[in-house]
Amino acid sequence: MFGSLAILGMYAVVRSAGGRPWLAVGAATLMAADNLMIVSGRIAMLDMYALAPMIWGVALYLRGRGLAAAVLLAVADCMKEVSVYALLVLGLLELFRVLLHARETDAAQPLPAAWAWRPALVRLAIATIGSSALFIAGLWVMGLIAPPSKEGAQQLISGGPLGHLSYIINFAKG
Amino acid sequence: MSLAGSRRLAGCAPLIVLALVSALSLGARAYQLGAPCVSPCRTVSDRALMLDESVYVEAAQVVAGIRPPRTLAAGLFPSNQGRRAVPTPTPNIPRAPSW
Numbered sequence: 001m002f003g004s005l006a007i008l009g010m011y012a013v014v015r016s017a018g019g020r021p022w023l024a025v026g027a028a029t030l031m032a033a034d035n036l037m038i039v040s041g042r043i044a045m046l047d048m049y050a051l052a053p054m055i056w057g058v059a060l061y062l063r064g065r066g067l068a069a070a071v072l073l074a075v076a077d078c079m080k081e082v083s084v085y086a087l088l089v090l091g092l093l094e095l096f097r098v099l100l101h102a103r104e105t106d107a108a109q110p111l112p113a114a115w116a117w118r119p120a121l122v123r124l125a126i127a128t129i130g131s132s133a134l135f136i137a138g139l140w141v142m143g144l145i146a147p148p149s150k151e152g153a154q155q156l157i158s159g160g161p162l163g164h165l166s167y168i169i170n171f172a173k174g
Numbered sequence: 175m176s177l178a179g180s181r182r183l184a185g186c187a188p189l190i191v192l193a194l195v196s197a198l199s200l201g202a203r204a205y206q207l208g209a210p211c212v213s214p215c216r217t218v219s220d221r222a223l224m225l226d227e228s229v230y231v232e233a234a235q236v237v238a239g240i241r242p243p244r245t246l247a248a249g250l251f252p253s254n255q256g257r258r259a260v261p262t263p264t265p266n267i268p269r270a271p272s273w
Contacts, residue, residue, distance in 0.1 A: 001200075003199065003200070003203055004196050004199065004200050007195070007196055007199055008192070008196060011192055021188035021189070022188050024188070024192075025188045025191050025192050025195070028192055028195060028196075029191075029195050032195050032196070032198070032199035033199075038199075038202055038203055041199075041203040042203050042204075042207060043224060043225070043227055044223070044227045044230050044231050044234075045225065045226060045227060045230065046230065145237060146233070146236070146237045
């Protein structure tokens with residue numbers, strides 16, 4: 001089900017980015033046919049649960065729904081921490097938009113004012129700070145439901161959500 | 175069909191194709207979802223888990239108060255106690271993985 005949501009999300013992302021309907025269908029079809037997409041959608045791993053809210057979060061961001069995007073990106077972060085890469089994508093997107101806006105030369109067809117650096121920074125800050133704060137809140141709630149433990153050590157992780165986050169980062173570093 | 179009807183259908187065509195693609199994709203992902211299964215495949219516990227699936231599935235079972243049938247969490251699980259039967263967390267209680 002989450003795989004289907006992710007495929008529909010790809011359609012939404014392309015449409016939100018200004019793509020035509022058939023282009024969005026093409027992107028969704030390519031995604032649906034991807035081998036890893038099929039495999040990950042069949043097994044009980046976290047990747048697909050993270051991907052669906054991640055991609056819908058990006059779609060909402062592109063539609064100017066920064067707070068809703070932050071909520072979905074936080075949900076994705078709670079599913080799997082690699083979802084934070086979505087913020088990197090959004091940062092690059094805003095960077096390219098700002099550069100294009102700064103180099104704008106065609107006065108007859110001006111680029112959207114929202115592509116200027118100040119609104120871009122505000123949008124990105126809302127998504128980044130909002131999703132980070134909600135991610136921490138999500139870790140706290142999940143910790144209440146199922147206290148996190150250290151891998152293989154049968155030992156609880158102390159320090160609340162921040163301690164949990166610190167453990168996750170150190171675990172990812174190896 | 176009238177011209178207006180044809181245009182409306184043409185406008186909906188991408189969404190119809192998207193629905194078709196989604197349905198086909200869902201079918202492909204659901205096809206033989208129970209495989210692989212240890213022969214003879216009789217019970218739920220005969221169905222094999224791959225990669226880290228066992229960790230996530232068993233963690234979900236523990237959160238839901240279901241005793242995992244075997245493997246990782248089985249060694250951690252106190253005798254026949256669901257999660258609700260354990261009032262306070264102790265190092266002997268299985269917990270959701272933190273990664």
